[in-house]
Amino acid sequence: MLIVAAFADFMQQVVSGLAAGGVYALLALALVIIHRSTGVINFAQGEMATLSTYIAWNLTVNHGWSYWPAFVATLAISFVGGVGIHRVVIRPVERGNVLRIVIVTIGLLVGINGFVIWKWGGEPQQLQSPFGTNTYDVGGVVIAANDIGTIAVALAIVVLLWALFQFTKVGLALRAAAVNPEEARLVGVRVTWMLALGWGLAALLGAVAGMLTAPAVGLDPNMMAPVLIYAFAAAILGGIDSPLGAVVGGLVLGVLLNMLSYLSQYGAFDWFTEELRLPTALLIILVVLLVRPQGIFGRPEMKRV
Amino acid sequence: MSPRPQRTIGFVAFAAFVAVVAVLPSFMSDFKAREYSYVGIYLIALLGLNILTGYTGQISLGHGAFMAIGGYTTAILMVGNEQFGGPISGGVKDLWTLPIAGLVAGLFGLAFGLPALRLSGLYLALATFAVAVAMPSTVKRFEQFSGGGSGIQLFGTPELTGSSANVHVLGRSLTPNDWMYYLAWSIALVLFAVAWLVLRGRTGRAFRAVRDSETAAVSSGVSLARYKTLAFGISAAYAGVAGGLFAIASAFVNPDTFPIALSIYLLVGIVVGGLGGLSGLVFGAIFIAFLPLWAQGQDLGSLLPDRIVQETQKPGGPAIAYGVVLILLMFVLPNGVGGLFRRIGQLVFGRRRYSRPD
Amino acid sequence: MRTLLELDGVAARYGPVQALRDVSLVVREGEIVAVLGANGAGKTTTLRAISGTVSWSGAIELDGKQLRGGPERSARAGIAHVPEGRGTFVELTVTENLKLGAYTRRDRSVKADVARIAEYFPWMVERGGQRAGTLSGGEQQMLALGRALMGRPRLLLLDEPSLGLAPMIVREFFRIVRELNEKEGLTVLVVEQDARIALNASRRAYVLEVGRVALTGTSDELRGDESVRRSYLGY
Numbered sequence: 001m002l003i004v005a006a007f008a009d010f011m012q013q014v015v016s017g018l019a020a021g022g023v024y025a026l027l028a029l030a031l032v033i034i035h036r037s038t039g040v041i042n043f044a045q046g047e048m049a050t051l052s053t054y055i056a057w058n059l060t061v062n063h064g065w066s067y068w069p070a071f072v073a074t075l076a077i078s079f080v081g082g083v084g085i086h087r088v089v090i091r092p093v094e095r096g097n098v099l100r101i102v103i104v105t106i107g108l109l110v111g112i113n114g115f116v117i118w119k120w121g122g123e124p125q126q127l128q129s130p131f132g133t134n135t136y137d138v139g140g141v142v143i144a145a146n147d148i149g150t151i152a153v154a155l156a157i158v159v160l161l162w163a164l165f166q167f168t169k170v171g172l173a174l175r176a177a178a179v180n181p182e183e184a185r186l187v188g189v190r191v192t193w194m195l196a197l198g199w200g201l202a203a204l205l206g207a208v209a210g211m212l213t214a215p216a217v218g219l220d221p222n223m224m225a226p227v228l229i230y231a232f233a234a235a236i237l238g239g240i241d242s243p244l245g246a247v248v249g250g251l252v253l254g255v256l257l258n259m260l261s262y263l264s265q266y267g268a269f270d271w272f273t274e275e276l277r278l279p280t281a282l283l284i285i286l287v288v289l290l291v292r293p294q295g296i297f298g299r300p301e302m303k304r305v
Numbered sequence: 306m307s308p309r310p311q312r313t314i315g316f317v318a319f320a321a322f323v324a325v326v327a328v329l330p331s332f333m334s335d336f337k338a339r340e341y342s343y344v345g346i347y348l349i350a351l352l353g354l355n356i357l358t359g360y361t362g363q364i365s366l367g368h369g370a371f372m373a374i375g376g377y378t379t380a381i382l383m384v385g386n387e388q389f390g391g392p393i394s395g396g397v398k399d400l401w402t403l404p405i406a407g408l409v410a411g412l413f414g415l416a417f418g419l420p421a422l423r424l425s426g427l428y429l430a431l432a433t434f435a436v437a438v439a440m441p442s443t444v445k446r447f448e449q450f451s452g453g454g455s456g457i458q459l460f461g462t463p464e465l466t467g468s469s470a471n472v473h474v475l476g477r478s479l480t481p482n483d484w485m486y487y488l489a490w491s492i493a494l495v496l497f498a499v500a501w502l503v504l505r506g507r508t509g510r511a512f513r514a515v516r517d518s519e520t521a522a523v524s525s526g527v528s529l530a531r532y533k534t535l536a537f538g539i540s541a542a543y544a545g546v547a548g549g550l551f552a553i554a555s556a557f558v559n560p561d562t563f564p565i566a567l568s569i570y571l572l573v574g575i576v577v578g579g580l581g582g583l584s585g586l587v588f589g590a591i592f593i594a595f596l597p598l599w600a601q602g603q604d605l606g607s608l609l610p611d612r613i614v615q616e617t618q619k620p621g622g623p624a625i626a627y628g629v630v631l632i633l634l635m636f637v638l639p640n641g642v643g644g645l646f647r648r649i650g651q652l653v654f655g656r657r658r659y660s661r662p663d
Numbered sequence: 664m665r666t667l668l669e670l671d672g673v674a675a676r677y678g679p680v681q682a683l684r685d686v687s688l689v690v691r692e693g694e695i696v697a698v699l700g701a702n703g704a705g706k707t708t709t710l711r712a713i714s715g716t717v718s719w720s721g722a723i724e725l726d727g728k729q730l731r732g733g734p735e736r737s738a739r740a741g742i743a744h745v746p747e748g749r750g751t752f753v754e755l756t757v758t759e760n761l762k763l764g765a766y767t768r769r770d771r772s773v774k775a776d777v778a779r780i781a782e783y784f785p786w787m788v789e790r791g792g793q794r795a796g797t798l799s800g801g802e803q804q805m806l807a808l809g810r811a812l813m814g815r816p817r818l819l820l821l822d823e824p825s826l827g828l829a830p831m832i833v834r835e836f837f838r839i840v841r842e843l844n845e846k847e848g849l850t851v852l853v854v855e856q857d858a859r860i861a862l863n864a865s866r867r868a869y870v871l872e873v874g875r876v877a878l879t880g881t882s883d884e885l886r887g888d889e890s891v892r893r894s895y896l897g898y
Contacts, residue, residue, distance in 0.1 A: 041427045043434075093635055098426045099364060100635050103576045106569055107635070111628020117621030169766070176752055176763055183750040186714060187814065188738030188767035221621075229438060232431065275442060282439040289432045290420045 004140060011141040013262040014255055019147035021254020022154030026209040027224075027231035028238065028246035029158070030202035036241045037178040037198040038086070038094055040101050044108035046228030048085075049206030050221060051112050052078040053214050054120055056207070057127045067130040071211060075204050082203025086196040094195075116221045129215035150212045157208050158247055161201070165243075174198060226278055230254075233281040236288050239298030248296070253281065319583070326490050330483050339482040339554070340594065345489030346550045347590040351574050352493070352500050353543025358572075359580030360504065361536040362516035364426065367433030368544045369568030370440040374413055375406035375545030376552035376563060377444065380457040382406075391449045399553050403492070406549035407542040414541020418534035437568040441560035456559025485554050492550065496543060497583060503539075512536060544571075577634055578641050585643015592642075596627060664691040665726075667850050668713070668818055673721035674874075675705075675712050682708040683719070684874035690818070695844050695851040697861040697882065699896060700871035706854040707747055709871070710820045713737065713852070714744035725818065739767045743816035747823050749807040753796030757787050760795050760806055764813030773813070780809045783839055801832035808839070812849075821853040825860060833857070837864045858896035862886045870895045 027045060034042045042048075052074055059070040089108065093100045131149030135142050165171035176184040177194035184191050206224075213227055234253045238245020257277050263269035272280075294300050330338045350372060357363050379402040385395025397405075417436070424432055444451045451457070479487065503509060511532045514522040523529055552558045570593045578589020638645055668690040675683040683705045690696045698706050712719035715730070715737045723730045725740055734744070743764070752760050761780060765773045781788040784805055795806060804824055811819055821840070825833040841864055843849045855861035862868060862882040870878040870885070878885070878895060885891055892898055 039427075041431060089632060093639075096639065098430075099358070099572075099576055100639055102364065102366075102427070102430055103573060104632050104635050106573065107628045107631030109628070110631065111625050114621040114624025114626075114628060118619055118625060119621070122620060169762075172755075172759055172762060173766060175755065175759075179754045180750075180752050182716075183746070183752060184763075185734040186716070186738060186744050186746065186750065187763045187810070188735050189763070190735050229435075232435075236431070275445075279439050279442045279446075282435040285435040286432055289424055289428055293424065293428055 008140045008142070010262060012143065013258040015141075015143050015151075016147050017255035017258030018251060019150040019154075019254070020258065021234075021251040022151050023209050023212050023227065023250075024230045024234045024253055025247045025250025026154055026157060026205045026212075027227055028234035028250045029161070029243055030205040030209070031231055031235045032238075032240060032243050032246040033198050033202045033205070035235075036243075037174070037195050038090065040090065040094065040105065041240075042202070043102070043105040043228075044112060045202065045206055045231070046224035047109050047112040047116070048078070048082070048203055049210035049213075049227075050224045051116055052081075052203070052207030053127065053210035053219060053223070054116055056211050057125055057214070057219055058120070060127070061125075067128070071130075074207050074211065078203040078207035079200040082200040083196045085203070086199035090199065091192065091196075113221055122221055124218040124220040127211070127214040127219045146215065153208065153212060157205065161205075162243075170197070229278060230257075230281050233284045235295075236285050237295055239295030241299075242295065242297035245295050245297035253284070257281070322583075322587075323494060326494070330486055335480055335482045338480075338486040342482070342486040342489040342554055343551075344587075344590045344594045345486070345493045346547050346554065347571070347574060347593045348493045348586060349489075349496055349550070350544045350547035350571055351578065351586045351589050351593075352496055353540035353547070354571055354575050355540075355580060355586055356500060356504070356512070356543070357536050357540035358575055360509065360512035360516055361533055363421070363533060363536065364430040364572070365433040365540070365568075366430050366572055367435075367437035367440075367568050368540070368571045369563045369565065370433075370437045371410045371414060371541040371544035372548030372551060372567065373440050373444065373558075373563035374541075375410040375548030376558045377451055377457070377548075378402065378406040378409045378545065379549035379552045380558045381450070384457055386450055386452065386457070388452075400488075403546050403549045407546040410545020410548065411538045411542030414544075415534055415538035417541070418537025419530075421537065422530055422533055434565070434568070437565045441564060444560045452559070454560060456557055456562070458557045489550050489554070492546065496546065500543075508532070508535070573631060576641055577631070577638075579638075579643025579645070579647075580641065582643050582647060584646045585641050588642045588646075596630070664693055666690070667692045667726060668852065669722075669724045670709070670713070671722040671724075673709070673712055673719050673723060675708050675717050675719040677708075677717070682717075682874055683712065686712075686721075686871070686874065686876055688869050688876060688879070690850060690852050692850055693844070693848045694867065695840070695853065695865040697858075697865035697868040698852065698854045698871060699856075699858045699861060699868055700877075701897075702856070703873075704871040705874040706871055707822055708874075710744060710746075710822050710852070710854055713818075713820060714742055716744070716746075738814070741814070741817035742820060743811035743814050743818070744820040745807045745811050745822060745824070747826065749800075749803045751795045751798075751803045751806050751810070753794070755795055756792050757795055757798070757806060758791035760810050761787065761791075761813050764810035765815075767814060776813055776815070780812060783843070784809050801828050801836070804828060804832070804836055805839075808836070812843070817850065819849055819851045821851060821855075823854055823856055825855060825857045833860060840864060858892075859898055862896075 030045055031042060034040055055077055056070050056074040059065040059073060060067060089104060093104050129146045131145045134145040165175060173189045174194050174197060177189055177191045181191045210224060213223060217223060230253060234249035235246050238249030260269060260272045264272040288295060350368060354368050357365055381393050382397040382402040382405060383395055383399060385393050387394055421429055445454050511527045514525065514527050515529060515532050519529060574589035574593040577592050579585030666689055670686055670688045673683055673686045686709055698709060700706050708717060711717040713723060715733045730737060761777055765776060787809055798806060824836055837860055840851060844851060853861055862885060865882045868882050868885055869876050
C-alpha cells in the first residue's frame with residue numbers, strides 16, 4: 001500500500017513536472033528560434049510573454065471576450081508585435097557588436113516591464129484557467145485538469161510548429177534563412193522578412209507560455225522572470241541552437257525540479273527547498289556552459305586559435 | 306598633433322577634473338554630496354568593468370555579484386558575524402576593510418575567470434547573468450556567514466566609520482555625507498590612476514591585443530588564459546572595493562542590496578558611457594546614479610507640458626523612458642557618450658596618431 | 664540570337680579595393696559564355712554584380728530591363744547563381760535543397776520538375792532524404808546545379824564549378840551543362856580558372872584582367888591562338 005501511494009505521489013509529480021516543463025519548453029523554443037536565426041539572446045523574451053498575457057487578460061476581463069477567442073487574438077497580436085520589434089528595434093543592431101544587442105534587449109526588457117506596470121498597475125491579477133480546477137483520479141494518481149490541458153496545449157503548439165518547419169514552403173525558407181542566409185538570398189528568399197517571422201513565432205510561443213503560467217502563479221508584471229531563467233536553463237541544456245533540445249530540455253528540467261521537490265521529503269534530499277528551484281536552474285546553466293557549452297543536442301563550435 | 310602635447314592636454318584636463326571634484330561639495334547640499342558619492346562608487350565599479358569589457362572584450366552581466374562579495378566582506382569584517390554563529394569577530398576599521406574587500410572579490414574573479422575562458426560573447430554574458438541572479442539566494446543560504454535575509458547592519462559602529470558624526474580630517478570638520486563623498490572619490494581617482502598606469506604598459510597592450518584579435522594575440526605570444534583571467538580578477542577587485550564602499554555608504558547589506566538589476570545597470574553604464582576613456586565612464590556613473598530620478602520628471606518638470614509629466618510619473622513610466630533611452634542611445638551613439646566626447650575632441654584637437662579603444 | 668544579358672561599364676568595389684573597373688560583356692540567349700582570367704581578375708565579382716550580391720555601378724540589363732536590387736530580386740528575375748563553393752544548404756536534405764531552388768516559382772509543376780531533374784541526376788530522387796552535408800564534393804556541385812535548374816532560370820551563373828573537384832567529375836559536370844544547353848536552350852555564363860575545360864564547353868569567352876575585359880572572341884579562336892593561351896590562359 002505504501003509503495004502504491006508512493007508511486008501515485010511520484011506520478012503526480014511527473015505529470016505536474018511535465019506541465020511546468022511544457023511551459024519552459026515553449027519559452028526555451030522561442031529563445032532557440034531567435035538565437036538560431038538572428039544570433040541574439042533575447043533577454044526580453046519573458047517580458048514580451050508577460051505583455052501578451054496582459055493583453056489576453058485585458059480582452060477577457062475588461063472587454064468580456066471568452067477565453068479561446070481571446071487566446072487566438074492574443075497569439076495574432078503577439079506575432080505581429082514580434083515581427084514589429086524585429087524590424088524596428090533589432091534589425092538595425094543585429095549585425096553589430098554583441099554588447100549593443102545585449103543592451104537593446106535589456107532596454108526592451110526594462111521598457112516593456114515598465115509599460116505593463118504603467119498601463120495595468122503592479123498588483124497581481126487573475127487569469128482563469130480555461131481547463132477548470134477539476135482533478136481526475138487515474139488509478140489512484142490525482143491529476144489536475146489544468147496540468148493535462150497545459151501539456152496538451154504545449155504539445156499541440158510544438159507539433160504545429162514542427163509541421164510548419166518541416167512541411168511548408170515558408171518553414172523551409174525559415175530554416176534556410178537561419179542556417180545559410182547568403183545562399184538563401186540567392187534562391188530568392190527574403191531573408192530579412194524570414195528573420196522577422198522568426199521573432200513573430202517566438203513572440204507567439206512566449207504568449208502561449210505566459211497564458212499557461214498566469215492561472216497558476218497569478219498575473220503580475222514580474223510573473224515570467226523565473227520562467228525565463230528556467231527557459232534559459234532548458235535552452236542551454238538542450239543546446240541553444242536546437243529546437244529539439246529546447247523541448248527536451250524544458251521537459252527534463254520540469255520533471256527534474258519536481259523530482260527534487262518530491263524527494264526532499266526523504267532524508268538524503270531534505271536540503272532541497274522550494275527556494276532552491278531557481279538556483280538549481282542557474283547551476284545547470286553554469287555547469288553546462290562550462291562543461292559542454294553546446295548542450296545535449298548541439299554541435300560543438302569550432303574555435304580555432 | 307603629436308602625442309606629447311596631447312598628453313599634456315590630457316593631464317591638464319585630468320587635473321581640472323580633480324579640482325572640480327574637490328570643490329564640488331562646497332557648492333551643493335549635504336544630501337546631494339551623498340548622491341554624488343554613489344557616483345564615485347559606481348565609477349570605481351565601471352573602471353573595473355571597463356578593463357574587462359573594454360580592454361579584453363569579455364562581457365559580464367554579473368559584476369553586481371562581485372560588488373556583493375566586496376560589500377559583505379566589508380560588513381563582516383567591520384561588524385563580525387558571530388551574532389549569526391559565524392567565525393569572524395569583526396572590529397576592523399572601515400578603511401582597512403576596503404583593500405581586503407577588493408582582494409577577496411578579486412580572488413573570486415580569478416576563480417571565475419579561469420573556467421570562463423571557454424565562453425565567449427553571449428554565452429559569457431549568460432553565465433555571468435546566472436551568477437548574478439543566483440547571488441542573493443546564495444547569500445541568504447549561508448546564513449551563518451551573511452546574516453541571511455536580514456543582512457548585516459553597520460549602524461552603531463561610530464568608532465569604525467565616520468558615518469554618524471562629523472569626521473576630522475586635516476584640521477577640517479566634515480559632515481558624514483561629505484566624508485563619504487571624499488572617501489569614495491579619492492579612492493576612485495587613485496584607482497583610476499592605477500588603472501591608467503597598468504593599461505599604459507605591457508599589460509594594457511596585451512589586453513588590447515586579446516580584444517582585437519585572439520588569433521593574432523596568441524601568435525604574438527600573448528597568453529590568452531593569463532590575461533583574460535587577470536582582467537577578470539582586476540575588474541572583480543575594483544567591483545569589490547566599490548561594493549565595500551557601497552556597504553559603508555548605505556550602512557547595511559542584505560541580499561537585496563546587490564540585485565541583478567545592479568549588474569545590468571553596470572553594463573548599461575559602461576556601454577552608455579562608452580568603453581575606454583575616463584570622461585565616458587564618469588558619464589556612465591552619473592547615468593546609473595541619476596537617470597532613474599531624471600526619468601521621473603523631477604528635473605524635466607518645467608520643460609514638458611503637465612499632462613506628459615503626469616503620465617510619465619505614474620509607476621512604470623520612468624522605466625519605459627529608461628528602456629526607450631537605452632535603445633535610442635544604442636542606435637545613435639553606439640560608442641556611448643564617451644565615443645561622442647572623443648569625436649568632439651578629435652574635431653577640436655585633431656586626430657590622434659595611435660588608435661584608442663573603440 | 665537575342666541578347667539576354669548585357670553589362671556596360673560595370674564597376675564594383677570591396678571597401679577600398681576596386682575589384683571591377685570597367686566590365687562590358689554580352690550573353691545571347693542559348694549561349695554558353697565563359698569568363699576567364701587569373702585570380703583576382705574580377706571574375707567572381709562580375710557574377711556577384713549580376714546576381715546583386717555586391718553593389719555595383721554602371722549598367723546591367725537582363726532582356727532589356729535594368730537589373731536592380733539584391734539577390735532576392737535577381738532570383739525572381741530568373742537568374743540562378745551557383746556560387747563559389749557550391750552553396751548547398753548542408754544542413755538540409757537533398758530534396759529540400761531542390762525545393763528551395765524552386766522557391767520563387769508560383770506555378771504548380773514543382774513536383775514535375777523534380778522528376779525532370781531526376782533524368783539528369785537519378786540519385787537525387789533515390790537519396791532525397793540524405794543530408795546535403797554528407798554528399799561528396801562532386802555530388803554537392805551536381806546538387807547545386809540541380810537546385811539552380813529547379814528555378815527554371817533564364818540565365819545560369821556558374822562560379823568556378825571545377826574548384827576542388829576531380830577532373831573526371833568536372834568533365835561530367837560540364838557534359839551535363841552542355842546537354843542542358845543543347846536540349847533545353849539554357850543560357851549559361853560560367854566563370855572558370857580552368858580555361859581549357861571552359862573553352863571546350865563554351866561558344867564565346869571573355870578574359871578579364873584587373874577588373875577589365877582584356878580580350879574576347881569565340882572559344883575556337885582563343886583556343887587556337889597559342890600566344891593568347893600562353894599569356895592569358897596559362898596553357
